[in-house]
Amino acid sequence: MATQATETPETPDPPASPPSPTGGVTSPGRAAITAKHLRTDRWWLQPAVTFTGLFLFVVYSTWRAFADTDYYAAPYVSPFYSPCLADNCRDMRNGPNFDLLGSWWGLSPALLILIFPLGFRLTCYYYRKAYYRAFWASPPACAVSEPHAKYSGETRFPLIMQNMHRYFFYAAVPVAGILTYDTVLAFRDDSYEFGHMGLGTLVFLVNIVLIWAYTLSCHSCRHLIGGKLRHFSKHPVRYRMWTWVGKLNERHMQLAWASLISVAAADFYVYLLASGAFSDPVLF
Amino acid sequence: MTTAPPSKTYKAHFKVWRGDTGGGALEDFRVEVNEGEVVLDIIHRLQATQAPDLAVRWNCKAGKCGSCSAEVNGRPRLMCMTRMSVFSPEETITVTPLRAFPVVRDLVTDVGFNYQKAREVPAFVPPPDLGPGEYRMQQEDVNRSQEFRKCIECFLCQDTCHAVRDHEENKEAFAGPRFLMRVAELDMHPLDAAEESGLDRKRSAQEDHGLGYCNITKCCTEVCPEHIKITDNALIPLKERAADRKYDPLVWLGNKIRRRGQ
């Protein structure tokens, strides 16, 4: 157990190592137990796995987003680079080239579009739980003391911005639409003829299904589609949709992880093809 | 009568916190455990045989009243619903009082915080135009609030929520999951007339009851013995409803224009 320092003076800068919480389970009046927690199970496992998973994704996606190469291998475009909003994109025949910014943009075009899906995920109610626990240790696990001396939750800037989640949801829907379009285009072969399928098409199909399932299972979506209503009985259609979204929503965590992995996998698949490490097995 | 199968008995090692506001410590006990028993049975056996003045709250012994809340091996639980069979016979079982509230004695804590918060949530406002017997509600409209009314007020969610467990100073501003859920329950009640009477529950959830302190880490849902989806069905919808009020520019603009027109 961590040693306890009850007499911490009010220091201006809390040290980087976990300081002793002044008002936590060792507060005066509470049962005098010095241990920060008494859990005997492997409570640290879940935050550790979450931390590792999210960390790996951040590293991978940062590399890929800044790389600005190997994101197109006809007919597949990496979901990290779609839609492409700048002039410096590769021309993807009939693909998601929407040159809105013109030529002044010199960085990787992925950075322009990734803001939206990443913002969506960053403000997502599930990911919030995941990183508050795994990265912030706030709390690391239930009934395990957190190391922070002060806590204001999402009551002030910047975390009050988490309330913007629904706008990222609005943005995530058209992005998912374009990825759907990309998936349709993936039914072409490398000479742009429709009616073909490769292993990549399957990867894209799985990915787009998961992306949609994740997007639609979002808590904001559930609210907007019906949760905000007072009387379901007066809106039978929205009630049914709400019920359906509610069922998906129960799996929001699983869908968040599955779609995170699938989107990285789709990108990596395109990278393998574009860098020539591998060629797409054609099914028909 | 057919005979019952023989039951297995063993001696378990318990550590039970004993003490009061002046201090205390974990005390060791060796105590008999029979098949099918729960932690509360063992605490009662300690009372009857080794520690007659061991203080513990309990009532129904069936997970319906929410009295016997404590922390078993560091996890907030109802003692009557924690079966001994989930532990191995070798395991040491540590039982402490709830650690978010002031202790009274042994396993009994002062849960007055919760009763104070309960008073701060404005009650159901009956619709003025409906008399007793005239209420008509559809089942699908009451389902949501009914889920929250399953709450047995064991206060395990209040105990585990780090916003107050780890930060005593937040108790003032934060109602805790149980009472934010109460706000949600009333806001989703199909006939609650709060809005007509000038009370905006969505706004007050954030401004008066500290909804923003919730960082949706779901420990309340994890410990709920009634398996109420507190976070997904009450707190997040409440956050979304507050966002409707406060962060939706269209609503904000509309209000501005209406105010200017007056």
Place this chain on the structure above:
Amino acid sequence: MTHVERQQWDVVVVGAGGAGLRAAIEAREQGLRTAIICKSLFGKAHTVMAEGGIAASMGNVNDSDNWQVHFRDTMRGGKFLNHWRMAELHAKEAPDRVWELETWGALFDRTKDGKISQRNFGGHEYPRLAHVGDRTGLELIRTLQQKVVSLQQEDFKETGDYESRIKVFQECTVTRILKDGDRVSGVFCYERESGRFFVIETPAVVLATGGIGKSFKTTSNSWEYTGDGHALALLAGGSLLNMEFVQFHPTGMVWPPSVKGILVTESVRGDGGVLRNSEGKRFMFDYIPDIFKEKYAQSEEEGDRWYEDQLNNRRPPELLPRDEVARAINSEVKAGRGSPHGGVFLDVSTRLSPEVIRRKLPSMHHQFKELAGVDITTEPMEVGPTCHYVMGGVDVDPDTTAALGVPGLFAAGEVAGGMHGSNRLGGNSLSDLLVFGRRAGKYAAEYSVALGEDRPAVDDGQIASASAEALRPFSAADGEGDEAAAAAENPYTIHQELQQTMNDLVGIIRSEAEMSEALRKLAGFRVRARRAGVEGHRQFNPGWHLAIDLRNMLLVSECVARAARERTESRGGHTRDDYPGMDREWRKSNLVCRLTDPTGGLSATDPERGQIRLEKRDMPPIRTDLLDLFDKDELVKYLTDEELTQ
């Protein structure tokens, strides 16, 4: 003498279950300052255990229902021993009491047209029980609790103090009612948390303490059910009636041992659960008594059809009144056709789909899964009778709930007697709480107001003796006089032996010899209980609390045993091996219990004399317009020829 804090309130309600809270709400709404005293935390009362529903003839599901039908069912269920006036008031007022809950925020399950849904239950002719899944008691207690809070919010707005006009003294116990001459003058209490004594001066006390189940070993009741209100009324000079009638709920859990007795709601049967013995036979068809022959299905096929079509079929015998089903299960087990853990099988999985079970019986599903590791959607439950409810209680005026002989004392709910006769129908307890809880609050308030300045005074001598009595367990080991020689007794041990005795000797099936034996044993416990000693200090000391409660349990146990030995017939919740038949002559009579020595001596150790004396008293004749609700053919089963010709 140590200083004891005193407070003044207009009305004091003892108990914060359904009846207590309803009484307190009423008294406060009449404008009186009302204090509620309860042994547990506010909102934890035993009412939460009620599962099935609240019986009220709203006619939402079947519009043939009305108060007359409800009255008839109640009288039949109680085998005509009910106080007819209480049964009448109950049946008439129950719907209003339920509707009123909705205006306080209760959310009952709904019918298709948006009204309160009602379900079938044993002994009720039509679907009548307003319910919320199988957690109706919780909904009731929470609604009343929240109503109290909303009244406190109103008071806060007006006075700046939440507790200015209604206050809950939670985790406090009343040990004595104080009197000024005949009249109630206050209550003597201790706070469980600190062990501190205090006195509330009040002219009006409402007892709403519930039942006595903790005197029995297998019981669905919680630790609070130690017969406090019954004993307080006796000690204050009041009387109890019908104490021989104890309801054993037919379906309690039988395994694992630690949950033995915990209730399995009757709605399991109302919604399609069937009872089978170890041979797989639906044995209830063999146990339909003659008086119910025309009302119940005679074959499994007809019983099965009833669930689909209730107009053209008779209900299955699983839905007979509780006393009948409990006795039947008892007989099956005794005949060797029981389940492995000494019960019978209750199976709901054969008729209902898992989804429906989870929706209609969520807490049963949860309870069996978590406590017994049984999944009721696929497996049968093992169930057996458990002590559930005492029909007997404080002898009260039916209209005002005023305890007879003690001005200022009122009683409502389980602690009051008369309403349910010899057997209570399921669902009638929650409606009883509401109807008579409200009446108790109303009339207690009126009584208090009528006194004006002429309030009874609290006597210091009574406070001193109450406090000495409460402290006795701490000095038991030191001993006084002859008792010094004997060592202190462990109150837990005495309690366990008492429970075993009551279970074995005054249980479902009774006989003269066994009850005489029980009385002898009770006399022994009484002597030992005076030596019950405790360790430690007064702060939240459960051993001490139990030592104090033992006095009450011994008093009510003696009432039960003595009255049961006296009543030489079988009726409702009282079954005599040696007198198996129902006797119309006995129907007219109530057995009334009083203290033998009202001056306060409790040391009587003679098992024959004991602390309780019995008196046989005739019931008031049933009003003719109420009698006319029944067929003559039916009445002859209950009433004597003499009564019928009157």
